[in-house]
Amino acid sequence: MNISRFFGITSREAMRQVRMALGPDALIVSNRRVGGGVEILAADASGVPPNASAPVTPTVAIEPSHGSLKSTPGRQPDYGNASEAGVLHAIGTLQGALEGRLDELLWSHQMRHTPVALSLFQQLLASGFSITLLRALLRRLPETLGERAAMQWVRAELEQRLPMLRSEEQLWQPGLALALVGPTGVGKTTTLAKLAARAVRRFGPEQVVLITTDTYRIGAHEQLKIYGDLLRIPVHVVQDAQQLRQVLLAQRPDQLILIDNVGISQRDQYVLEQASLLANTGRRIQRLLVLNAGSQGDTLDEVARSYSKDGGTPLIGCIISKLDEAIRLGATLDTAIRFKLPVHYVSDGQKVPENLRYPSAADLVGLSLQSRHHNAALFTPSQADLAAMLNHDSRVDVQYLQREHERRVALLPKLLAAATPTDFGMLSVEQTSAALGMLDDSALFTEAFDLWRAASDLSAQGATEHNASVSQRLLQTALQELSEPLQQPALVSHVLRASAPGQAEQQLFSTVFTPTGQVLCTPYYQTLGAASWSNSLGEQALEQRLPMQAICAAMNDIQALSAAHTIWHLCSAGTPTQVRLLLAQPCNWIAHISPTQKIWHKGIATLPSAIAKEVVFDAVPDLASSIRLQGWEDMFLGELSLWYASTPVQYKARGQEDVALHMLTLRVVRRSDGQLLKSFYALYHHQYGPILSFPQMAAGVLASITYQESLRWHNAMQTHLQGLGVQEPHPLLVAQLSLAAANVVYGADNQLVCRVAAALLGTKQLKKSQAVPALLKLLILKEAIS
Known part of the structure; x- marks a missing residue:
């Protein structure tokens, strides 16, 4: 019996992954809270022989001090009788259900009472990101941010979470053996030719060797041989593990080897055989998964899960292909984030070698968040749809917003009084709030504010x-x-x-x-x-x-x-x-x-x-x-x-x-x-x-x-x-x-901002020579309110 590990932000999400991977009859081995989420160990019920003894499950006990479930992996449960085991199993199930319900309530509360979070959720969902990632991301969203500042916060978070190849030199080392894997039709052969062109420019044609194991697709190895002839590098066609081992052992240790593999559906059992073929060659082969940017999110998730758990050498990252054909890039980046697959390159066309780029995280995140207004949102709920699904209660929202407004109204005069050396009666709280709101709508001020808050990280001697x-x-x-x-x-x-x-x-x-x-x-x-x-x-x-x-x-x-x-x-x-x-x-x-x-x-x-x-x-x-x-x-x-x-x-x-x-x-x-x-x-x-x-x-x-x-x-x-x-x-x-x-x-239309800045300095009119201290006062006031 093969036991698999599943992790989700909530119990419901983890169970959804179990059902997708193992079916509705999967055996749950353990269920526990770890690292801000839920970990479930499960096995496929079809893998248990009919006459097998009871499966090995963790010992489950209740800790008196916390009332939580504790498991000891690898030991048979020492239950007094079957009824006690059933009670403990019921308690574990009930705890998981309660945790999932509390999680749903907290998420629903945030969506109801944070309009900016609801707007961001709708925009990011339209960009292709999964609900799982969005929940984990938006739970940490500061409530006081305006819409533009919140979007910049999300952009920075996605850039930080997206794993990337640190530099091309990290990949292109002498003696590298690199294989591209992935489903059919994702562009592995064309991408391999583009990689080969980059390798030839770095090392010369005498240092590069191409190998293909794709003898199934008609014309596949002929296509690769054409590329090899153009680049003046040898191309070897192998049909089994023995031939692949012989070809690899015949190459010099410093030669760079690129391997093209037959495309295999993520649901095909041959995925495991291909992983075994590449893992037993006598030479370490690093694998890159090719992800089609035009695929649906669930498909990408299934592909990444299948190739990550195929028993072969761990994937070192991914290449995003067909970027030029994709409507939404969010699902691809979401998959890279959740499966921790550093993005090495992106392919955005058929031209060899031009259409292969080494991107930055900022470039990819920015591209994923770009609006495409010519595409109707046929498959994405609007804000009205989300509000209807949340069963929105306007009375609760009004009360919440009223309390928040009263809190700010009570805090702001104290901050203003401390910030200005003169009587502040000439400027109202509403005017000050309006001026700060205008700055929040400015991309320039938002970026300046973010850099101001991260000043210690962005030092002259920083990384x-x-x-x-x-x-x-x-x-x-x-x-x-x-x-x-x-x-x-x-x-x-x-x-x-x-x-x-x-x-x-x-x-x-x-x-x-x-x-x-x-x-x-x-x-x-x-x-x-x-x-x-x-x-x-x-x-x-x-x-x-x-x-x-x-x-x-x-x-x-x-x-x-x-x-x-x-x-x-x-x-x-x-x-x-x-x-x-x-x-x-x-x-x-x-x-x-x-x-x-x-x-x-x-x-x-x-x-x-x-x-x-x-x-x-x-x-x-x-x-x-x-x-x-x-x-x-x-x-x-x-x-x-x-x-x-x-x-x-x-x-x-x-x-x-x-x-x-x-x-x-x-x-x-x-x-x-x-x-x-x-x-x-x-x-x-x-x-x-x-x-x-x-x-x-x-x-x-x-x-x-x-x-x-x-x-x-x-x-x-x-x-x-x-x-x-x-x-x-x-x-x-x-x-x-x-x-x-x-x-x-x-700047145009900044008269109110100038009045607030002048008042913070204790003057009636802002002079050019006062612009620097005035801006810093505005930043300090904004940070105090936030």
Whole structure:
């Protein structure tokens, strides 16, 4: 009799797994609470011979001090009589039922009284995540978070729980023998060819060997041989364990071996035979399970369970295939989390070797949470459906919300009185709550608040991998913000600053904006020394990197992290050499130039300021909705009008063909008297994806120039953080907080936030010089209420 272990968050969930795996007649060997869940040992009843003696079950006794059940595995029960055994069995069953019922009541209570949890449950269920994982996740959700902050909390939790291959070097070791296993049709052969191409690039064709055991599928080994011929590597076809052993023993110990296996249904008994074949070859073979991202969650669960318990060598992880065909990615990530299968690669197409990526946890979680509005939610309950299933009692909810409101109303004045040095009667509790709610709805402030709370983890001397994951998460969050409700291009501004006054070291910060100039985050930076450089992704080198080289490297890094999202990069290009470097980059860019920089127009060398006198300008319509800024310099946006003009120009370089570009001219004009306040000139180059409209370009240019002031606040922010006990603030933390402080001053519709911030500082009007301490006061107040 084979005894299997099942684990679930509740007794009901664990029993559901038993029934799915062993059927309704399974024998329950033991049932106990472990590690925050329920563990059940069960056996298949069909495996017990009819004349066998009673199965070996744990001794069950009641501990007088706790009244709980205690089991001693491996011993026959010493019951006084059969009736006593029946009583104890009934008690154990009753305890399991009571635990399950209490668990259901607690879960139902949370869904009734936490609207944010209910909304998240519905969204994550629609993304494909299982109810089991969602219960374990949302039980820990802080009740005071707003909807946006709660989603960011969930995103961070999923990224932390999702097991990932730490680095590709961890997998690709000389002498590696790797086998892909999984059901039929998941793409094992194509994926193996992509892995082979990566191995050839790393080790050379003489170090790589392909083996296939798939002699059942027509044309399977011929397909692999074609790939082998293209890569100039040998391919061996084996039909049984003896042939496989001979081929493996004939290879050198340092050679890398990749094995393609026949696809087997998870319900086929041959799964066990295949596992035995790979485990008895005389050479350790590591196995990767290929999971089809387009499969249903229950199917993926059954596949992972079958191949995890097939008696072979433990699975070292999984590869997610057919990502391009999947509607929802949540079920695949859910399976990887629950079965602890580190994700090694994802395959998103048929092209070999292009369509194989080494992803990050932030990339996968962000992709799983992306909305796909063109797909009707045919198989997912709506919030109304969930409310109906919960038998919602509005009176209870009103009472709960009323008590929560009264608690906050009683707490907030005390906090405000302690936070401000003056009489706070000029600002009401409702206004303060409304201002904090506005900040909760801001992706920028939410990320700044999360980094603020994790300041001790994100230190300048912290783990490189952790800091790199934070950088990637910030970018993915910004791209997610741009994807809802429409897929909008992202604008990324690259600006240099001195690390500290009097120092030669420089830092390059890359900041993400929406096409309307709304700032989202600063996810990336580089530090440029006299003879070295490093970046927020953990990369570094002992070599000099010039400013424009750093900008081009930042463009490429962000393009690589943003996958298929359209990015427009903003920077400055003061010399022809810098323009030439930009032209070599395969991306869209807008580069500020000076009014006296030499340029060609209609075949004649001229200046941008001269060209601007000949072009026709158009006004940006509805400026307040086109640009999400309070104003520019010391003037409100309503006092200004913005005019733009675009004209084709040429770039000429000695020994090179002329390059066609466009020049954008912007003019900021005072509306009352028509006085020209400022002119800006920029070159732009479109390579791929949708082109920005001229109002969007104008918004991006004006916003990037406006928010450059936040760079001047870095030193002040660092000093304030050190005064609060953060000894070595990380550049990402300093940049994000400085950007949030600038947004308090410059962001659109932030008048109420400015009033609250000014009152916290004891002034009636917030000055730019007070932005840093004002933001920190808001963070402290927000944390105290939370």
